[in-house]
Amino acid sequence: xxxxxxxxxxxxxxxxxxxxxxxxxxxxxxxxxxxxxxxxxxxxxxxxxxxxxxxxxxxxxxxxxxxxxxxxxxxxxxxxxxxxxxxxxxxxxxxxxxxxxxxxxxxxxxxxxxxxxxxxxxxxxxxxxxxxxxxxxxxxxxxxxxxxxxxxxxxxxxxxxxxxxxxxxxxxxxxxxxxxxxxxxxxxxxxxxxxxxxxxxxxxxxxxxxxxxxxxxxxxxxxxxxxxxxxxxxxxxxxxxxxxxxxxxxxxxxxxxxxxxxxxxxxxxxxxxxxxxxxxxxxxxxxxxxxxxxxxxxxxxxxxxxxxxxxxxxxxxxx
Amino acid sequence: xxxxxxxxxxxxxxxxxxxxxxxxxxxxxxxxxxxxxxxxxxxxxxxxxxxxxxxxxxxxxxxxxxxxxxxxxxxxxxxxxxxxxxxxxxxxxxxxxxxxxxxxxxxxxxxxxxxxxxxxxxxxxxxxxxxxxxxxxxxxxxx
Numbered sequence: 001x002x003x004x005x006x007x008x009x010x011x012x013x014x015x016x017x018x019x020x021x022x023x024x025x026x027x028x029x030x031x032x033x034x035x036x037x038x039x040x041x042x043x044x045x046x047x048x049x050x051x052x053x054x055x056x057x058x059x060x061x062x063x064x065x066x067x068x069x070x071x072x073x074x075x076x077x078x079x080x081x082x083x084x085x086x087x088x089x090x091x092x093x094x095x096x097x098x099x100x101x102x103x104x105x106x107x108x109x110x111x112x113x114x115x116x117x118x119x120x121x122x123x124x125x126x127x128x129x130x131x132x133x134x135x136x137x138x139x140x141x142x143x144x145x146x147x148x149x150x151x152x153x154x155x156x157x158x159x160x161x162x163x164x165x166x167x168x169x170x171x172x173x174x175x176x177x178x179x180x181x182x183x184x185x186x187x188x189x190x191x192x193x194x195x196x197x198x199x200x201x202x203x204x205x206x207x208x209x210x211x212x213x214x215x216x217x218x219x220x221x222x223x224x225x226x227x228x229x230x231x232x233x234x235x236x237x238x239x240x241x242x243x244x245x246x247x248x249x250x251x252x253x254x255x256x257x258x259x260x261x262x263x264x265x266x267x268x269x270x271x272x273x274x275x276x277x278x279x280x281x282x283x284x285x286x287x288x289x290x291x292x293x294x295x296x297x298x299x300x301x302x303x304x305x306x307x308x309x310x311x312x313x314x315x316x317x318x319x
Numbered sequence: 320x321x322x323x324x325x326x327x328x329x330x331x332x333x334x335x336x337x338x339x340x341x342x343x344x345x346x347x348x349x350x351x352x353x354x355x356x357x358x359x360x361x362x363x364x365x366x367x368x369x370x371x372x373x374x375x376x377x378x379x380x381x382x383x384x385x386x387x388x389x390x391x392x393x394x395x396x397x398x399x400x401x402x403x404x405x406x407x408x409x410x411x412x413x414x415x416x417x418x419x420x421x422x423x424x425x426x427x428x429x430x431x432x433x434x435x436x437x438x439x440x441x442x443x444x445x446x447x448x449x450x451x452x453x454x455x456x457x458x459x460x461x462x
Contacts, residue, residue, distance in 0.1 A: 035355075042351040043383070044342075045390035048323050049398040055323060060399055060459070068402045069389040072382060076357035082364070108381055112406040174373075189445060263411065263447045 001101075006137070009101055013094070013146070014134055021091045021129040021150060026157075027074035031066045031123045039070055065118040071154050071163055072113070074125040091131060091150065098171040103145055105174035108167065115163040117156070124157045132166070145172025190264035191310040201228040207242075209312050211304045214242040215280050226280040247302030248277040249316055256291045264308065270294055274302075274316055288317040325397030328433040328458040337395045337423035337437065342387060344379065344417040344443065352383030378412035384450045388439050391421045392454045396435075403434070403455040411446035419443045426453065433460045 001009065029035065033051070040050050048055040049065055056064040066074075077086065086092050095106070119125060132151040137144065147170050154162040195205045204227070207214045215224050220237035231238050254272035261267060270286040272294070284302065286294055299319035307313050342348070353363035358380045361368035369377045385405055393400055413419055419441050427436035434457055441450040 039355040039386065042348065042355040043386040043390045045386070045393070047390070047393050047398050049393075055398070067386065067389060069382070069385045069405060070356070073356045077359075078357055079359050082359040082361055108409050110406075110408050111381055111385065112404065113385065114404040115402060118401065261442075261447050 010137070012097065016090065016094045016097075016131050016148075017134050019090045019094075019131050021089050021131060022127065024126050024128040024155070025075070027125045027127070028078070029074065031074060031119045031121050031125060033064070033121050035073070036064075036066055036070070036121070039067060039073070043067075061118070063120050065120050066123075068115040068118065068163070069113070071115065071119075071125070072127075072152070072165055075127040075154075091129075094131065094148070095171065098146070102173045103171040105143055105145065105170070105172040107142060107170045107172070109147065109170050110166070110168040112166045113163060114165075117160055117162045119156060119162055125162060126155045126157070126159075128153050140170060140172060142170065143172040143175050145170050189309075191308040192264050192313075194310070200230050203242075204228045208304055208314065211312070213245045213247055213282070213302065213304060213314050215245050215276070215278050216240050216242050224278055224280050226282060243278065245276050245278055245282075245302075247314065247316070248319070249274040249282070249300040249302060251286065251294060251296055251298040251300065252281065253296065254286060254294050272300075272316070274300060282314070284314050284316055286317075287315045293318070323398050325399035326395075326458055328428065328430050328435065328460055331425055331428050331435055331458065333425050333428050335425040337391065337425075337439075340391050340394070340421040342419045342421065342441075344413045344415055344419055346377065346415045349377050349379050349383070349413070349415060352386065353380045356380060356382035356386070358382055374412060374414065376414045376416075378414050379449075381407070381409060384409070384413070384441065387419075387421065388441065388450060388452065388454060391423060391439060392437055392456060395423070396456055396458060399459055401457040403457055405452065405454055407450050407452035409450060410448040411443065413443055413449050414445075417443040417445045419449055423454075431460070433458045 036050050050067050053064055129150055129152040131148060133149045135147040137146060147168055149166055149168045152165045156162055197205050204214060215226055216228050217224050217240060218232035218235060218237050219239035219241055221232060221235040223232055223234045252273045252275050254270060256268050256270050258268050270291055272286045274282050274284055276282060300316040301319040302314045302316040304312055305315050350364045362372055363377055363380045366377050385407060388407060389402060389405055421441045423437045423439040425435060426438045434455060437454045439452055439454055443449050
């Protein structure tokens, strides 16, 4: 998209902010015991407030209620969504407008329901919905896109508000899907992100695959350097060879990555800057002890290990 | 029927952990949850449509995740608790064959108003965090 095209796109897109997706309309079915029981069975929810009339009669409420989390259920379109697709409304029009411009990816990111009143069998749930906001263009891990948020307001037959739902959705230009994902029936445990192996550092990772950690050495002045790079910082020579590290090391600094959790990686990994006996530093993981046991100056001994199905990495243990 | 106990706000303190709940994610739960919430989006019951969307199998719909989060909290609080809000951040999809572990911790507790906030996470054993959020309930103030 050129800047002009983007502006034209956004002018049309932002016109959807404030547009009503639907005016206040009643659910096809009143709140009823059958649908509540169906829901509680699947959820494994034995809360007697939903299904036990005898208990409910003597409870503070004096009656059974619908599970609040069912608030959105009552007004669902139903089977037509599968058989003939969603009926057109301003939200589906907006989604189609996104799709036409390449923003075909869709991801629900947040949903917040707030409840002001409990509904009981016999009540009728009404819903009205508006496109409440659309973000500016964002670069996300999934691809470039826009977040939009719908606001649904629920009320009963007496026009008393039952609650609201805010639903945030990312519409994005999808990045290439890994081809393997769709044509296997096996759930794949993700492996770590593959090391980027370029012209200047591929040799280093190839050595790791063979169980060795090498340190680059300038052929001209013998200065060691890490991570790998083409030129010596001391004498600017581009001639180099390497030595193998003994992996005796010492913690210079460390932290634990607690958030976000990344699929394929252990929880709360300890990441450290480690000074090797040869004199260069390496960033790696400290394993085999608790975070609380790590301290600056701690002596470590590393070894190259297979950490998942596809990945060899140096890992450092307390010496 | 006197088996059903409801916590009083006096029983609750910030930092209290809720009993963890392991949920087997099966095709039955995913399809059953989708239909119980009247969600007929094909990605929740038709594997070929889910695969065309880039996933290996059908996946749990949001309304089921919300339902499980609500159940997890009221299992602990008891039936007189009034659920005031469910705020869910959605993460990795739940697919058949996974196990989701739901955990929670009390993050705020207003002893006068009975308002209790619980941080809840639902993490599956294959792809990690499925849902993360907070649930607010009101508990009886006296016993």
